[in-house]
Amino acid sequence: MAQEHGAGTGSVRVDSWIWCVRLTKSRSLAATACRAGHVRVNGERVKPAQTVKVGDEVRLFHAGRERVVVVAELLLKRVGPPLAAKAYVDNSPPPPPKEDALALGVRDRGTGRPTKRERRDLERLHGQRRG
Incomplete structure (x- = not known):
């Protein structure tokens, strides 16, 4: 099932991954957040083309709250909410x-x-x- 939706191993662009796991509504919003400095991977500010790997910590400040997630699965295509929730471990503070x-x-x-x-x-x- 991971092969059907995901990249399996390797890496994926951070803006694409944020959009695929439904942390933002569009890929352009994800890219804009990266350019504005609202996305950090392993503590470092990143550009939209930066790649993420399984195990990376992604911090996203979007819609007035901070999301802290650890990449569990790499996705190439946007998937439904149940599959998207399995692609990361959510360590975000409560809203x-x-x-x-x-x-x-x-x-x-x-x-x-x-x-x-x-x-x-x-x-x-x-x-x-x-x-």
């Missing part, structure tokens, strides 16, 4: 709880721009302004 995201001041959609009073209240809530 932040949903309550923290909801604690921020949230305005109802379509209510327009905040008034001066509402803006000051939001700034005070975020800790930007003391008053």
Whole structure:
């Protein structure tokens, strides 16, 4: 089964592998993350064409959270989520709880721009302004 989807042994481009195991939605997003310095392989910043091997640690900062994975299988083609999950060992820290995201001041959609009073209240809530 590994031969059907994967490269078996050898190496694969890091941007391609990140996309194949569904850590990013597109290969271009993976390549952009590499160029921006958001991808590290074994602690080193990498370019999109850098290769990964089985056993390498890949750190990706994407969508507001850090993913830390160890390459378990090399893939050449994008596969479904169950097969993609078997291609790496996920050592990522847990995502932040949903309550923290909801604690921020949230305005109802379509209510327009905040008034001066509402803006000051939001700034005070975020800790930007003391008053």
